[in-house]
Amino acid sequence: MFGIFMESWVIYKQYCGKGFLPVVFLAALIYLFFTEKDLWKRIVLVYLPLLIQIAFFIPVTRIVFVAAMDEGATYYRFLWMLPMGVIIAYAGCRLFERHRRIGLVIMTAVVVLTGSLVYRSTLITKAENPYHIPQTVVEICDMIAPAKGEPRIRAAFPSELVYFVRQYNTNIMMPFGREMVESQWDYYNAVYEVMEKPETIDTNALIAATRETKCSYVILATGRSMTEDPEKCGLKLLATVGNYRVYEDPEIKKAESK
Numbered sequence: 001m002f003g004i005f006m007e008s009w010v011i012y013k014q015y016c017g018k019g020f021l022p023v024v025f026l027a028a029l030i031y032l033f034f035t036e037k038d039l040w041k042r043i044v045l046v047y048l049p050l051l052i053q054i055a056f057f058i059p060v061t062r063i064v065f066v067a068a069m070d071e072g073a074t075y076y077r078f079l080w081m082l083p084m085g086v087i088i089a090y091a092g093c094r095l096f097e098r099h100r101r102i103g104l105v106i107m108t109a110v111v112v113l114t115g116s117l118v119y120r121s122t123l124i125t126k127a128e129n130p131y132h133i134p135q136t137v138v139e140i141c142d143m144i145a146p147a148k149g150e151p152r153i154r155a156a157f158p159s160e161l162v163y164f165v166r167q168y169n170t171n172i173m174m175p176f177g178r179e180m181v182e183s184q185w186d187y188y189n190a191v192y193e194v195m196e197k198p199e200t201i202d203t204n205a206l207i208a209a210t211r212e213t214k215c216s217y218v219i220l221a222t223g224r225s226m227t228e229d230p231e232k233c234g235l236k237l238l239a240t241v242g243n244y245r246v247y248e249d250p251e252i253k254k255a256e257s258k
Helices: 001-016 021-036 039-056 059-071 075-081 084-098 099-115 135-144 162-168 191-193 203-212 252-257
Strands: 154-155 217-221 236-243 244-248
Touching: 001 021, 001 039, 001 059, 001 075, 021 039, 021 084, 021 162, 039 059, 039 075, 039 084, 059 075, 084 099, 135 162, 135 236, 191 203, 203 217, 203 252
Parallel strands: 154 217
Antiparallel strands: 217 244, 236 244
């Protein structure tokens, strides 16, 4: 049981990150515990978060979660029920409301000590459009998307683009998605096996797999090595968008039109 508790503690620390967020969160909880008088606000902003955290660290909770979900890698999602941002913001507003000078000093100290300019992060890139997804994905999807009232189509995208396609247009389906890209899930998908795993794509095997899954379009990175030219194997090159070539499969399109 102690080992399970320590695993939960490690998950909690990883979830909170390296900053002062958990410290500020606990400070906000304590402040509201002693100052908040409204019963319903106490239940939502104090009692429930405390119960959720206590339940998270109880080994029995993790045992039941793993047994029910058949995996332990997503146990951290239990913490999604903690409204950390809401509690911290509400506690800060109440403090500022009651003691403006003290509240201003404390909130300024919190921002200075725990804040950072997120735009300096290497993980932040400038948005290319209002959708905040690569412009390449927008242009490819606009090119192949079915017209209004027409049935949805299926297209095979490189793994680095699958995250964005469904965000932009749900009328474009894919033979594989995020479940194949994330390493913790060991699923099998014929298109993914041929399209992503080998350094050199077997063109005929890829077309056979995409036709099996009724893909009207196949999108390939221009730098990918292939055994044969897709056009010689029956695909039609529609356009080159950025670093990707968009191919149409006339055989599938013909079957769709019947």
